Amino acid sequence: MTRKELFEQIKKKESFLCVGLDTDLSKIPSHLLKEEDPIFAFNKAIIDATADLCVAYKPNIAFYECMGAKGWESLQKTLEYIPKDIFTIADAKRGDIGNTSKMYAQAFFEQMNFDSVTVAPYMGTDSVTPFLEFDNKWVILLALTSNKGGLDFQIQELSNGRKVFEEVLTQSKEWGSSDQLMYVVGATRAESLGEIRQIIPDHFLLVPGVGAQGGDLASVAQYGMNDHCGLLVNSSRGIIYASQEENFAEVARQEAQKLQGEMKGLLETYL
Numbered sequence: 005m006t007r008k009e010l011f012e013q014i015k016k017k018e019s020f021l022c023v024g025l026d027t028d029l030s031k032i033p034s035h036l037l038k039e040e041d042p043i044f045a046f047n048k049a050i051i052d053a054t055a056d057l058c059v060a061y062k063p064n065i066a067f068y069e070c071m072g073a074k075g076w077e078s079l080q081k082t083l084e085y086i087p088k089d090i091f092t093i094a095d096a097k098r099g100d101i102g103n104t105s106k107m108y109a110q111a112f113f114e115q116m117n118f119d120s121v122t123v124a125p126y127m128g129t130d131s132v133t134p135f136l137e138f139d140n141k142w143v144i145l146l147a148l149t150s151n152k153g154g155l156d157f158q159i160q161e162l163s164n165g166r167k168v169f170e171e172v173l174t175q176s177k178e179w180g181s182s183d184q185l186m187y188v189v190g191a192t193r194a195e196s197l198g199e200i201r202q203i204i205p206d207h208f209l210l211v212p213g214v215g216a217q218g219g220d221l222a223s224v225a226q227y228g229m230n231d232h233c234g235l236l237v238n239s240s241r242g243i244i245y246a247s248q249e250e251n252f253a254e255v256a257r258q259e260a261q262k263l264q265g266e267m268k269g270l271l272e273t274y275l
């Protein structure tokens with residue numbers, strides 16, 4: 005999916021919501037456990053309930069690979085079930101020496117056909133560029149993460165006066181275009197979005213951390229939105245586990261609707 009197509013979807017759905025499919029057998033409603041593939045049955049119900057309200061789905065790969073071959077199978081079925089006009093993100097946080105990164109990229113882009121994969125920048129240029137060699141695919145590079153420990157390294161000041169995350173943005177924006185590179189910035193770091201937009205005014209940001217982690221959607225939009233929205237805001241637990249009863253899909257839809265309604269207002273305000 006191109007940046008233009010993504011923006012068209014955002015305008016059409018009046019939403020920049022990404023629903024996180026962090027599907028955990030110990031949290032899904034018990035009646036689904038009798039299904040042949042409970043993870044896929046849960047994801048299918050969530051997708052059916054939310055597809056008209058979101059522009060992206062983000063399965064976090066950890067929740068699938070922890071189940072071995074069966075988990076990968078559930079992931080593949082989920083990916084194939086997601087409507088083709090919805091952007092898909094493999095939240096895998098990969099990155100290794102070049103020839104290994106190439107294999108990760110093939111796994112997520114060719115084998116599984118995700119639109120994008122999250123990549124950790126710590127190993128530098130040659131660990132990221134193999135992911136950028138695929139047409140119409142996206143790298144979503146970790147910049148300033150939502151977790152408390154993200155501050156351990158990412159805000160340390162370097163000898164050139166830049167913080168580590170600013171250096172990541174400054175160097176990596178030269179590795180590819182804003183049509184193939186996005187960045188992760190936590191919703192809990194909204195106060196840094198102004199300075200981030202100074203460095204990367206055009207790029208899309210994947211913003212996790214609203215809902216369960218307490219990030220504020222309105223602040224994210226105020227400081228992070230650009231002229232083509234430039235935001236995909238993720239909520240996982242806040243939507244998919246809003247109810248663990250038989251009505252889970254209906255309640256997930258209600259939570260997604262609340263965020264979409266708020267996003268509609270923010271798009272009207274800032275676009």
Ligand SMILES: O=c1ccn([C@@H]2O[C@H](COP(=O)(O)O)[C@@H](O)[C@H]2O)c(=O)[nH]1
Pocket residue numbers: 024026064095148149150151188189190212213214215216217238239240241242
């Ligand atoms: O900085 C980051 C990067 C990734 N994540 C991931 O996003 C979701 C958030 O889930 P919630 O349940 O909405 O808190 C999850 O998959 C994280 O691994 C992040 O939270 N922060």
